[in-house]
Amino acid sequence: MYPFLPSENGCLLNGMSHTPGIRQAQKLKTRQALLDAALTLLEEKSLSSLGLREVTRAVGVAPTAFYRHFDGVAALGVALVEExxxxxxxxxxxxxxxxxxxxERLDRSVVLIARHVAEQPAHFRFIAREQHGGVGPVREAIAAQLRAFTEEVARAIATEPQSAGWDRQDLLMLGGLYVDHMVLTASALLDAAGPEDEREVVRTARRQLRLVTLGRAHWLDS
Amino acid sequence: MYPFLPSENGCLLNGMSHTPGIRQAQKLKTRQALLDAALTLLEEKSLSSLGLREVTRAVGVAPTAFYRHFDGVAALGVALVEExxxxxxxxxxxxxxxxxxxxERLDRSVVLIARHVAEQPAHFRFIAREQHGGVGPVREAIAAQLRAFTEEVARAIATEPQSAGWDRQDLLMLGGLYVDHMVLTASALLDAAGPEDEREVVRTARRQLRLVTLGRAHWLDS
DNA sequence: AAAGTCAGTGAACAGTCGTACTCCCAACTG
DNA sequence: CAGTTGGGAGTACGACTGTTCACTGACTTT
Structure with a gap:
């Protein structure tokens, strides 16, 4: 699947006599160009309707060159998920x-999400779109990653004093709530019509997070 | 695929005098067949990659017949949203x-969602998939409907004694939380691998709802 | 009983698509 | 230095796409 990088460990050896990287660098450059072009095209399409030729045309390479980098559009999608x-x-x-x-943490979190969405809108749009999209492997890749995030968040939550007495199931449940809410907020920000809409989304997201945090504080009272 | 049945219900009615039903009934029948076939095909594809010919082929009708019922695939998608x-x-x-x-209400709600998802999986899958999908008009139609649901839920919540002193913004926020959570739970149920997975999803959904309800109870304490 | 309506037909259009094949030449190798 | 490697170009193929047009014939109307 991934190209061998034989010169990686031989780099220092090659660095002496022959130039090691030109070819690999060019390949990676084309590969990245394919990924970038695909991501741009995916702003107004979904992956299952993205044509292989469409991507190569946008980059300016022959359709056959695509196969030097990916098995097919689905594989490119999985690579995009990682990115x-x-x-x-x-x-x-x-x-x-x-x-x-x-x-304050809650506020900063929402602002941080808003900033990242503004900086990398295409990435978030892609994730939101393909999370339930029509391409199986991509869906699974996203699900796996988000599950990993959930566990990471749960682990971080567990160290806080508020979470004393919480079992693993509860921690994962709360982590999932946070992660899902983040994805949903990102998607809402992308759909926002203007700056005013965005502020409204941020306000609502903050409110919702506050409510969840409130529920968290009283979780063990039941 | 479907045989013509022009004389099925038309016989007795047509025998009288002027019965303007047969033709329209047939048209509606074909239209519904198109919708059903599309929904089936959409279980493993997304709308933007669904071909017009693909749908007509599944129904057993000429491609041109499609235009007698919809302007294009996007229009069919909007009709599916309504359905x-x-x-x-x-x-x-x-x-x-x-x-x-x-x-108890909370428990029953989750069970009700699970039952409806089990009964109409294709509908829920379609909504979850196209909510952030690649077809603009469909995305907007879903967003409009979900917004209406949010308002409906907010209105219902407002009548409960627990919500005394809540302003409109807060009610909409909570309604949105419930609606989003419902869609997300439905999607998770569809992705569940087996009965064991499903029960796990239901357990987690119940827990999350309980936390939200807990936060709701202490909303005005802040 | 004659005239009209219209859902559905079938052929043809100009595209796009994925993919297999051969070939080229710059970059790497020993 | 000669020899190998491999990213990319170019061509060609069959299959499939959305859309148009003139048309048929069963249902509706007058």
Whole structure:
């Protein structure tokens, strides 16, 4: 599936005499160009209707060149999932590393999501669209990644004093609620018509998070 | 696929004098056949990759006949939204009409959702898939319907004693939370691998609803 | 009983699609 | 240096797409 990188460990050896990277670098460049073009095209289409030729045409390479990088459109989709959720991973890390008052953290989280969505709209749109989309492998890849995020969030939540006495099921449940809410908020931000709409979405998202946090605080009272 | 039955119900009526029913009934029948075939095909595809010819082939009708009923695939999608969310409307009504202890209501709601998903899986799959899908008009139709549901839920919530002192924004926020959670739960049920998975999804959904309800109870404490 | 309506037909259009094949030449190898 | 590798180009194929047009014949109307 992935191209062998034989010069990776031989880099230092090759670095002496022969130039090691030109060919690989070019290949990676084309590959990235394919991914970028696909992501752009996917802003107003869904993956299952994305044509292989359409992508190569946008990049300016022959249709056959596509196969040098991916088995088919589905494989490209899976690669896009990795790319998109890489940036998401960074964002979640930043949110979890946040400290301070619960209310402030909540605010900062929503703002952070809004900023990332504004910076990488295509990535979020792709994830939201293909999460329930028509291409099986891509759907599964996204589900697996989001499940990983849920566990990560649950693990972070577990270390906080508010979560004393919570069992694993409850922690995962709350983590899932947070992750789902994040994806939904991102999608709502993308659908927002203008700056005013966006602020409204942010306000609502904050309110909803506050309610969830409130429920969390009284979870063990039942 | 479907045989013509021109004389099926027309005989006795037509025998009288002027009965303007046969033709329209046939037309509606074909239209419904197109909708049904499309919904079946959409179980493993998304609307933007659904071909017009594909649908007519499944019904057993010439491709051109499609235009007698819809402007194009997008229009068929919008019609499917109305059909699908009609059944959803009934379900929400049943949930809201429920009375009794908050915990029992919550349980019954989740069970009701699970039952409806089991009865009409294709409808729910379609909604979940096209909610963020690639066809604009369909996305907007779904968004409009879900917004209407949110308002309906908010209105129902407002009448309950627990919601005294809540403003409109807060009620809509909570309604949106419930509606979003319902769609997400339905989607999770559809992705469930087996009966064991389904029960797990139901358990988690119940837990999440309980947390939200808990947050609701303490909303005005802040 | 004659005239009209119209859902459905079948052929033909100009495209696009994925994919298999051969070939080329710059980059790498020993 | 000669020899190999491999990303990409080019061509060609059959299958499928949405849409048009003139048309038929069963149902409706007058």
């Amino acid at each position: 998109a959720l890489g940036s998401l991973h960074g964002m979640i890390g930043a949110i979890l590393a946040d400290t301070g008052d619960s209310e | 699908a969310l009609g059944s959803l409307h009934g379900m929400i009504g049943a949930i809201l009409a429920d009375t009794g202890d908050s915990e």
